[in-house]
Amino acid sequence: MRVMVMVQSTPAWEAEGQIPTTEMLEAMGKYNEELVKAGIMLDGDGLKNSDEGARVVFGEGETRVVDGPFTESKELLAGYWIWEVKSFEEAVEWAKRCPHDPSEPSQLELRPLHEAADFGDEYTPELRQQDDQLRETIQQQHGS
Amino acid sequence: MPGETHRTIDAIWRIESARVVAGLVRVVNDVGYAEDLAQDALVLALEKWPRDGIPDNPGAWLTKVARNLAVDRVRRDQNLTRKYAVLAPDLEDDRRAATPDPDAIVEDPVGDDVLRLVFVACHPVLARDAQVALTLRMLGGLSTDEIARAFLAPSATVGQRISRAKRTLTAAQVPFEIPSAQDLPARLAAVLEVVYLIFNEGYSASSGDRVIRDDLCREAMRLGRVLTALLPREPEPYGLVALMEIQASRFSARTDRHGAPVLLDDQDRGRWDRTLIRHGLGAIDRSVALKRPLGPYTLQAAIAACHARAATPGDTDWKRIVALYDALAELNPSPVITLNRAVAVSRAYGPGEALEALEPLRRDPRMAAYHLLPSVRADLLVRLGRDAEAAAEFESAATLAGNAHDRRALLELAASAQHRAAG
Numbered sequence: 001m002r003v004m005v006m007v008q009s010t011p012a013w014e015a016e017g018q019i020p021t022t023e024m025l026e027a028m029g030k031y032n033e034e035l036v037k038a039g040i041m042l043d044g045d046g047l048k049n050s051d052e053g054a055r056v057v058f059g060e061g062e063t064r065v066v067d068g069p070f071t072e073s074k075e076l077l078a079g080y081w082i083w084e085v086k087s088f089e090e091a092v093e094w095a096k097r098c099p100h101d102p103s104e105p106s107q108l109e110l111r112p113l114h115e116a117a118d119f120g121d122e123y124t125p126e127l128r129q130q131d132d133q134l135r136e137t138i139q140q141q142h143g144s
Numbered sequence: 145m146p147g148e149t150h151r152t153i154d155a156i157w158r159i160e161s162a163r164v165v166a167g168l169v170r171v172v173n174d175v176g177y178a179e180d181l182a183q184d185a186l187v188l189a190l191e192k193w194p195r196d197g198i199p200d201n202p203g204a205w206l207t208k209v210a211r212n213l214a215v216d217r218v219r220r221d222q223n224l225t226r227k228y229a230v231l232a233p234d235l236e237d238d239r240r241a242a243t244p245d246p247d248a249i250v251e252d253p254v255g256d257d258v259l260r261l262v263f264v265a266c267h268p269v270l271a272r273d274a275q276v277a278l279t280l281r282m283l284g285g286l287s288t289d290e291i292a293r294a295f296l297a298p299s300a301t302v303g304q305r306i307s308r309a310k311r312t313l314t315a316a317q318v319p320f321e322i323p324s325a326q327d328l329p330a331r332l333a334a335v336l337e338v339v340y341l342i343f344n345e346g347y348s349a350s351s352g353d354r355v356i357r358d359d360l361c362r363e364a365m366r367l368g369r370v371l372t373a374l375l376p377r378e379p380e381p382y383g384l385v386a387l388m389e390i391q392a393s394r395f396s397a398r399t400d401r402h403g404a405p406v407l408l409d410d411q412d413r414g415r416w417d418r419t420l421i422r423h424g425l426g427a428i429d430r431s432v433a434l435k436r437p438l439g440p441y442t443l444q445a446a447i448a449a450c451h452a453r454a455a456t457p458g459d460t461d462w463k464r465i466v467a468l469y470d471a472l473a474e475l476n477p478s479p480v481i482t483l484n485r486a487v488a489v490s491r492a493y494g495p496g497e498a499l500e501a502l503e504p505l506r507r508d509p510r511m512a513a514y515h516l517l518p519s520v521r522a523d524l525l526v527r528l529g530r531d532a533e534a535a536a537e538f539e540s541a542a543t544l545a546g547n548a549h550d551r552r553a554l555l556e557l558a559a560s561a562q563h564r565a566a567g
Contacts, residue, residue: 038159039369086359090155128414133455
């Protein structure tokens, strides 16, 4: 099964636009290497702080663009991974091994990804074909 | 809840077992014994953790407990030596020199020890079924029962296979090391074969619990990825990973609602898993980027990729597939490759050329009992309008067919070709 692991940002990171220390980057690098060597990591990356982001907000007939930072939000993302694991428990065990600063509370959120089988008949052959074609085009764009 | 704790322990074991075993080998200098100690530590964890809770660092706990067990046994051994020493003083010195230092465990967080374990599990002194069982056990962290379920074998048989394999490794004093540069290609080829065998066991199974069989495929894919990460300069692990990912991408399309197999041309390509295909294509690129002659797995993956890239069967680049089969035949000449190549030739260049490509196989004794040769020839003859010859070929295919369903279908084809020939 595939699981998305979302790294939540901390207030300190957001407020100061903090760049992680070399020590933290090294710890993360080593952790990522372990994930890769365990054969479970499919994808993953870090996100810049919300002051470089924006939100597009729909409602009441208008569409607004709100620029970051979003310091009032409690749950901002700082990065993500996609893992392929045997069980959700396995993903939780890997997540518990993630390096973290013990002096500051932080958290990871884990969510299993939908698989085509979950959608059942609602996911019609036409919709599937459309998705298929889109992904085909994406592949061509990336030259693989 | 105990059930939940057990699932967590399973997950921890899957993550930690290879490293726990590899670390112990450095103390006890014997892979089989190290594996026994690790299993004993797991048994203790299964007793203690549901009651006392899971320790903060479960991997370290397992290693420490297993190491303590080892130290106890070494001490017991030393006591025995001391008793012997009274009778034979010379013996003691020999024994002491051979006793390892229990604190000599070298922490290896990212894998060379695991790589050594791969080469031990797939060592040529072991029979293929033992290599498979040990790989799943020591690298996949699967229990004897899980391996037995996956291979539809009795648990006792698998257990015996594993303990015999461990004894063989000990008796042969197989070193815990990565093969030298000159031995690496041959040893790596054997490792890749074991992983692909595990994959195929899951992929081509027609019976057994589907979920378990799928798990076997996923485990093989994970092992393949582990190899690419451990040996990033070797092209063929990427080729094997690519081949497995692209084949696995067709999982949900290869059977219909009733579980009957669906041929590649008839599969709903919308059901192919695009993420796996993308990963597979990426792995082929990485293999090719190493600029070494393409090996058999990368070539097979490239053939599979031709199908994966085609939005419809009609878009398939058959000429490229023929060229890839040519390269594959040069590396590993085999009648099956010639046959598959001929099928690609028929799609790329027409039935006449394909028929010619099949000529050498008609004299090959290895193909004499293989129903696919006459059945492929018959299809080509039908397309060439040579119905009388086609009917004869369908009939000989029917006599060779392994099951009644195929036989009936082939006889029907023979009858209609006969009918056309007469009319």
